[in-house]
Amino acid sequence: xxDEFENELKRALRPVEPDAGFADRVTAHIRDSAGxxxxxxxxxxxxxxxxxxxxxxSMALGIVTYEWHAxxxxxxxxxxxxxxxxxxxxxxxxxxxxxxxxxxxxSNDDSGV
Amino acid sequence: xxxxxxxxxxxxxxxxxxxxxxxxxxxxxxxxFEALANKATKVVNITLDANLLGLAGRxxxxxxxxxxxxxxxxxxxxxxxxxxxxxxxxxxxxxxxVDSVRKQLGSPGWQQLVQVxxxxxxxxxxxxxxxxxxxxxxxxxxxxxxxxxxxxxxxxAIDLQKLHRLEGQFGIPKxxxxxxxxxx
Numbered sequence: 001x002x003d004e005f006e007n008e009l010k011r012a013l014r015p016v017e018p019d020a021g022f023a024d025r026v027t028a029h030i031r032d033s034a035g036x037x038x039x040x041x042x043x044x045x046x047x048x049x050x051x052x053x054x055x056x057x058s059m060a061l062g063i064v065t066y067e068w069h070a071x072x073x074x075x076x077x078x079x080x081x082x083x084x085x086x087x088x089x090x091x092x093x094x095x096x097x098x099x100x101x102x103x104x105x106x107s108n109d110d111s112g113v
Numbered sequence: 114x115x116x117x118x119x120x121x122x123x124x125x126x127x128x129x130x131x132x133x134x135x136x137x138x139x140x141x142x143x144x145x146f147e148a149l150a151n152k153a154t155k156v157v158n159i160t161l162d163a164n165l166l167g168l169a170g171r172x173x174x175x176x177x178x179x180x181x182x183x184x185x186x187x188x189x190x191x192x193x194x195x196x197x198x199x200x201x202x203x204x205x206x207x208x209x210x211v212d213s214v215r216k217q218l219g220s221p222g223w224q225q226l227v228q229v230x231x232x233x234x235x236x237x238x239x240x241x242x243x244x245x246x247x248x249x250x251x252x253x254x255x256x257x258x259x260x261x262x263x264x265x266x267x268x269x270a271i272d273l274q275k276l277h278r279l280e281g282q283f284g285i286p287k288x289x290x291x292x293x294x295x296x297x
Contacts, residue, residue, distance in 0.1 A: 072168070079161060079169035086159045086195045087183055090265050093254050094276070097238050100229045 139243045139251025139268040141217050144210040152205050157197035189270030196264045203259040
């Protein structure tokens with residue numbers, strides 16, 4: 001039983017010469033596959049070639065916009081601080097004038113002028 | 114360009130020139146006090162043009178009474194300029210520079226509103242206002258003491274009522290002269 005199985009296996013695995021045209025068929029198949037690959041790859045490459053450029057441009061634009069906005073905010077906060085300070089100084093001086101004029105008027109009233 | 118559009122263009126240009134000259138009149142030529150900064154103990158140097166005033170306005174909170182008052186006040190303004198220097202010695206600043214600003218206020222349109230000469234406080238304060246078409250379009254305050262001088266120039270339509278209404282804000286105490294007198 002074992003010998004019979006071994007002989008059968010040997011027969012099945014014996015080296016056999018390929019039929020005529022096998023090498024040509026394999027070569028043709030490889031050429032076809034390679035040809036298809038050549039046709040696809042440039043198309044894919046062309047279609048997504050802009051992607052890194054677009055990503056870099058978007059990032060650069062985002063950074064510039066953020067920086068500009070942050071600069072305007074800083075400028076605005078500083079302008080607000082300066083405005084409040086300017087109004088404070090103005091009020092201080094006007095207050096002094098108002099107080100002095102009032103005191104003058106009161107002293108004139110008191111002296112009966 | 115035909116005659117009609119040319120005359121229209123000239124009219125617009127004339128209006129713009131008049132408007133520009135009105136602003137130029139209210140805007141004083143302030144001397145360069147940069148050199149005094151090293152000698153001064155306290156410096157307030159503020160230059161806010163229309164653009165910066167607009168920007169500052171956007172950062173004022175309408176819900177805050179102080180900010181709301183400031184926002185209302187700056188609505189018609191085109192510029193706010195303050196130069197204030199304090200020193201630890203008497204007359205460390207060139208009086209001629211301050212006088213050169215006073216001289217500019219002698220030009221037509223400017224009117225002296227108040228002049229205060231306080232011997233007690235050793236402080237002189239002059240308040241000038243620029244009137245155009247019955248409207249205040251400029252304000253100048255020049256205050257000088259032996260150790261301090263302040264020049265304030267506000268350009269644009271100033272509502273003095275609104276400015277007066279700011280009293281009691283920005284850390285300035287409300288005047289209570291009337292109460293003091295009635296309480297005597």
